[in-house]
Amino acid sequence: MKRAITPGTFDPITHGHLDVITRASQLMDEVIVAVAASPGKNPLFSLEERADLARRATAHLPNVSVEPFEGLLVDFARSRDARVLIKGLRAITDFEYEFQMAALNYELGKDIETVFIMSPPQYMYLSSSIVRELASLNSPVDQFVAPFVAKALQEKYAGLRSGC
């Protein structure tokens, strides 16, 4: 059984993330989308909200599950008996950062391998922060995220604007 982890903050999950998860699910028997707490990033959505949106976005993929996690990624991977981390590479600018993280994760867990999947051209420029910025400015984000993610963004920013 080949089980992989696709980790991220997913604040929120985009079509770019879904592309990587879908392709990972075609390569592996089982994929766990690991939604990191990432407190240092001060996420817009809570951990449970991010995991819930990721669950809904991947509901059509039978061998994909979603789990929130805190702490070290390699520890989470080991706890799930997964030996492969799959990450998306969008542009050359991702490389240095991803290289550093892959090297650190290798140091922390030599039994765990990082594998990269190249993003297709249409998602090379996409990121959650770009989607958040557009949504915060009331610009449509439907071409970048699932309809329920767009709605959740709209509601979140409406709530923030009204001070809720």
Ligand code: COA
């Ligand atoms: N398509 C679209 N966007 C993508 C993408 C893709 N394929 N891959 C990454 N992104 C974007 C994200 O949307 C995010 O955008 P933003 O920062 O503009 O909002 C950005 O790339 C970074 O992604 P993120 O999900 O935050 O991942 P990361 O590469 O920074 O790593 C973890 C997050 C969870 C994997 C990492 O922080 C981690 O492992 N944390 C656990 C603690 C730990 O083990 N630390 C040591 C590890 S080195």
